[in-house]
Amino acid sequence: MRLITRFSHHFRAKFSLLRSLRTRLGLAIGGIALVLSLFASLIVGHTVSDQLKVNVGDDLADVAYQMTDKLDRGMFERYRDIQIISTLNAIRDPKSSVSEQRSLLEKLQSTYTDYAWIGFTDNQGVVRASTGTLLEGKSVSQREWFIKGQKAPYVGDVHDAVKLAKLLPNTSGEPLRFVDVAVPVMDLENKPQGVLGAHLSWKWSNEIKESLLRQRTGSSKTAFNLIPNEEMFILREDGEQLLGPPGFNAQPQASALPAKSLSLASVKAAQRGLNSYMIETWPDGNTYLTGFARSAGYRNYPGLGWLVLVRQKIDVAFAPAQQIQQQILAVNLTLGALFAVLGWVVAAEITNPMLAIAAAAEKIRLGNTGVKIPVLQGKDEIANLSKSLNRLVHTLIGQEQELKASNEQLQLELVERQRAEESLRQSEEKFRQLAEHIQEVFWISDPQANEILYISPAYEQIWGSPCESVYANPESWLDAVHPEDRECANAIQLGFSKGSLEKINPQIYNIEYRIIHPDGSVRWIWSRAFPVKNAMGEVYRQVGVAQDITERKVAEETRKALEQEKQLSELKSRFIAIASHEFRTPLTAILMVTGMLEKYSEKLSEDKKHQYFSQLRSAIKRITHLLDDILILGRAEAGKLEFNPAPMDVVNFCKEIVEDLQFAAGEKYQLNFVAQCVGAEYPSATHTCLDENLLRHILTNLLSNAIKYSPEGGNVQFDLICDYKSATFRIQDRGIGIPAADKAKLFTSFYRCSNTGKISGTGLGLNIVKEAVELHGGQITVESEVGFGTTFIVTLPLQSYTKGLSEGRN
Incomplete structure (x- = not known):
């Protein structure tokens, strides 16, 4: 019975506790805080985990791309080395001694020790000179690099050593493998001289791989500063393995694929030129995160399409993400428990005064007049307190609403500012990535301080000088400008000089000039600069772009x-x-x-x-x-057609030519000559000079053409208009006319219009007329319409008698 009574008291106590406002409020606050903490941990953990996985995948893809870029750049350097050596006179000159050629090849080998062998053959494939005298006097005519290198620059894929396998030292015990580079050699008369070939040791690629992986192992940029633990593979374009981790077997024993050949989705994606990552199962049965990329060549080096795979086990790659999720969950659980305790405490602080006031009010309601409201005295005080509390609550609600509105406005401003900062950060990052990866030189300067604020790395590639030299001396770039173009290039100063660009002729912002590269080559540069103004319209920055346009100029x-x-x-x-x-x-x-x-x-x-x-x-x-x-045309084109002006009667001269041509043309044609001359000197014209012989060619050809190309006959109008300064000869016919498409080539040698048909002619006359007019310093124009005739107008400046004699003697 006692046990039942004790249990009944305990149950009533528990039930009473649950009915307590403090208990319910504390449990509600703690429960909500705990649920929100768990929910937040799941969302944040999942988001962070996904982002970390993407970052790790992008990181592996970037490593693969870096490897392909290093391979392409390295091959480009060797490709360029061999091409440069093939142009030296020591190789091209047939009289050069074998020792001189061998010395040159060994010097190249000493500058880059991964050249296993360099040799120069004659046109029959016999090695004339080589490093270490290896294979000298031997025939390599059946080797692919010699056969293809005779026709054009050639780069061969990785292959095992044949003749050099026993001649070159090999301490590693592994088969020697080479990459071939060959170029045709022309002698000083530009005739085939032979082939210059080189074998690049494939160990070079392993050194690049180890260097890249060492950099990542020692870098602090990897997630959580963990060792990447990555494995790298280099494959041919068809998927055959060229380089991989020691002891790696590409296929399981039951596979029918050839040895060292990888058949993976990442390989197929890389073969299509993609640069990304994917999760896939490898032949060893493990699942890896695999980044991949395909080499695409560099500059004029076409590339061999090598594929690079970088893999990392899933449990290693995504370990940081799992660790983050666990940490976030633990922190949120701790915070949830803390909020629950705080809720219990806060509930007590809230409910105790209310319970005290409620208890006092309840006691007063029951008629216990001796009970007073805690801390307050008398009924009047209770009324004032209730009124004050009502006013206070009303005021607090209003202030709360105002505070809430203010907080919302501040929150919006904060979010907007965060967005602006993030946008600015992304813009700056995109700008830097763009500026550092384009082949053009991009620069920003402060014109007032004569200081370079930024110049892209392409400057080092084009100018052959470090960017630090321009930062130290903003005008140092001018040292490489060709002497003949220095004045033009100096006018723009790439915007580095003080002052506003607006004070300079805008045409000079868009100029072309030449620079002399440290290797002696001449390059053409196109440069453009312009000012950047602030909100007040003042120039405070100058920006510009410089581009290597040598290939376009050569084209x-x-x-x-x-x-x-x-x-x-x-x-x-x-x-x-x-x-x-x-x-x-x-x-x-x-x-x-x-x-x-x-x-x-x-x-x-x-x-x-x-x-x-x-x-x-x-x-x-x-x-x-x-x-x-x-x-006459030959002398004109050779610059030997003489101009000998002499005093002459222009009017009588024209009449004689018209009479001669009228007699030859017959009664079918009527040549009408009209002279309009101003001044007392005419018609004798004793104070003017023209070259009579050249003038005869001009008028004879134009009048003959007017007759010839008027097959139906008719009138030919010949007008002469003279004043003190010039003589104008106007010859008009009503013949077949000149098509508009032929006018551009009308004065070209041997050119005849498309509508001349069977009318005989050489196409020389108008060219001779143009040469004679230009020797006089005059001009000729033509107006024509097909079917309605043609008008030629020749204007020649008239020279004084004394001036004409002086020029004639010269």
Whole structure:
């Protein structure tokens, strides 16, 4: 019975405790804090874990990319070394001694000890000179590097040593493996001289791998400063293993794939040129996080498509993430328990006064007038307290709302500021990554302090000088500028000089100039700079870009040379075709007439003979005219066409030419000549000078063309307009006209318009006219419309008599 009574008291005590406001409030606060802590730990732990996994994967992918980049850069250096050596006279000159060539090759080998062997062969594949005299006098004509190296620069993939396996020292006990580099060698007359080849020891790749992994092992940038414990593989493009961890077996014994060949999803992705990571199971049955990348060459080195894999076991790679999750969970559980205790304490502080006031009020309600409100006296005080409490609660609520609004505004401002700071940080990071990976030089300077604030690493590659030299001396870059371009480049100073760029002609911001690289090569640089203004419109920074455009310049020169060669070839073909046709026609006429005179001279009448002789003279005159045009054009192109002005009567001279051409043209054509001359000196024109011979070529060709290209006949209008300064000759016909597409090449040698048809001509006349006009210092223009005729306008400056004589003597 006592046991039942004790249990009943204990149950009532427990139930009463649960009904307590303090207990319920404390349990509610503690429970909510604990649940929120657990929920937060799960979210934060999962988020951090995922981010760490992504970071580890990106880190492995970056290691793979770094390895491919180091391999490509290393091969580029060797590729460039062999090409540079092949251009030296000691190799190209057939008279160079074998010892001199061997010394040069051994010097190259000493500068980079991973060259296992370097040799120079003749065109038959016999080694002429080599490092250490190895294989000298031996034939390598069947080797792939010699066969392909005769035609173009060649880089061969990794292979086992053949002839050199027994000749070179090998302390490692492993088979010697080489990478071949070969280039054709031309002698001083640019004829094939032989092949320069080199065997690069494959041990070089293992050294790069060990160096990279050592750097990561000693670096403090790895997650939680743990040893990466990574394994690296180098594969051929087809997946065959070239380099891997010691004792690694690429395939299980039951696999049908060839030895050392990896068949993984990461290999296939790398073969497609991707650079990323993935989780996959390897042939040993373990799951790894694998980063991969594919080499793509560097500059003019095309690359061999090597694949690089970097793997790390999942339990090692993701161990930091699991550790983070455990730590976050432990911290949040501790905080939840602490909040529960604090909730219990706070509940007591809140409920005790309320319980005391409620107990006192309850006692007063029951009629116990002796009970007073704690700390207060009398009923009036209770009323004042309740009113004060009501006013206080009302005031506190208002202040709480204002405080809440203020807190929300501050929170929004804080979030916005954090976003702005994060955006600025990301922008700066993107800018630095962009500036440090582009091939152009990017710089920022302070024009007031004459100080370089930033210059991208591409400066070292293009100028061949360290960036520190520009930071120390902002004008040191000018030392490499070609002397002929220094004045032009100095005008812009790459924005390094003091003062505002706005005070300089904006055209100089966009300039091209040459620099001399430390290796002696000349490079073309395109540079642009511009000012950056602050909110007040003042220039406080200068930025610019400099780009190596040597390849574009070389391509432009090559294109221009090819275009000139093509034009010369077309000119030669046109000349042969036109000249042969123009000579054949009068020569045929001469042969026919002379044959008739020879056979039938006694039977022919005097009129018939006179007709034949007239045909002979016409044919001979035509040949003579053609030869004269060719000779004049030749002298003009050689710069030997003379300009000899002399006093002349321009009006009478034009009348004589018109009369001669009118007689030759016949009644079908009507040449109308009109002269309009100002001044008392005309028409005699005794105080002006022109070259009569050149003027005759100008007018004769233009009037003859007006007649020739008006096959239906008609009027040819010839106007002469003179004043004290110039003479203008205007010749207008109503002939076939000139197509718009032909006007651009109208004054080109041997060029004939597309609508001339069977009308004979050489295409020399207008070219001679242009040369004669330019010797006078004048100009010629043309207006034409197909089917409506053509107008040529020649304007020649008139010279004084004394000036003309002086220039004629010169």
